[in-house]
Amino acid sequence: MKIVVGITGASGIVYAINLLKALKGKAEVHLIISDSAEHLLEAETDMSPGQLEGLAGHIYNNHDFNQGLCSGSFLFDAMVIIPCTMSTLAKLSNGIADNVMTRAGAVALKERRTLVVVPRETPLSTINLKTMYELSLSGGIVLPAMPGFYNKPESIEELLDFISARILDLLGIENRTSKRWG
Numbered sequence: 001m002k003i004v005v006g007i008t009g010a011s012g013i014v015y016a017i018n019l020l021k022a023l024k025g026k027a028e029v030h031l032i033i034s035d036s037a038e039h040l041l042e043a044e045t046d047m048s049p050g051q052l053e054g055l056a057g058h059i060y061n062n063h064d065f066n067q068g069l070c071s072g073s074f075l076f077d078a079m080v081i082i083p084c085t086m087s088t089l090a091k092l093s094n095g096i097a098d099n100v101m102t103r104a105g106a107v108a109l110k111e112r113r114t115l116v117v118v119p120r121e122t123p124l125s126t127i128n129l130k131t132m133y134e135l136s137l138s139g140g141i142v143l144p145a146m147p148g149f150y151n152k153p154e155s156i157e158e159l160l161d162f163i164s165a166r167i168l169d170l171l172g173i174e175n176r177t178s179k180r181w182g
């Protein structure tokens with residue numbers, strides 16, 4: 001499977017790192033990192049940009065539209081934006097494709113491919129809720145960074161695994177990333 005992963009500048013970049021590790025060996029990963037995400041990487045982790053990029057097979061410049069991802073003719077199976085800022089979410093809901101991330105998201109929507117966004121913001125404004133609703137109507141899947149607690153998680157890693165497992169399930173990738181209920 002060819003999966004596009006977009007990382008934006010919302011808090012919780014560790015969700016993206018966990019997902020990239022979970023996808024290792026299971027999919028061909030094409031990675032886009034927004035400028036703001038690079039700041040969050042520095043603020044919230046000890047990882048360097050090079051180490052983050054090392055978790056993916058293909059890296060894209062978010063400002064260079066002369067790349068395959070920007071065209072519907074470039075075939076990928078699904079795209080996940082994790083974590084997804086309210087800004088990128090609003091752009092996707094309104095058809096604004098001003099960088100490679102939002103263009104790839106627009107391609108996923110127009111080509112009816114799976115698009116999963118993992119928003120991270122709290123509290124949510126009416127505008128945020130409206131954009132999520134509208135993206136959902138357009139075929140996007142809104143999977144908020146809201147891990148469940150029924151497995152009695154004992155570490156942050158287990159909370160991250162919960163979200164990665166739900167995403168892998170949506171992508172149709174067999175996994176035992178997180179314990180299932182029952």
Ligand SMILES: Cc1cc2nc3c(=O)[nH]c(=O)nc-3n(C[C@H](O)[C@H](O)[C@H](O)COP(=O)(O)O)c2cc1C
Binds near residue numbers: 011084
């Ligand atoms: C420390 C920090 C934390 C942030 N956390 C969030 C967040 O959780 N959710 C969000 O929507 N924006 C958050 N932002 C704001 C975004 O980074 C900002 O809106 C940016 O323009 C988003 O650009 P992007 O979507 O291209 O990454 C945060 C910014 C900083 C500096």
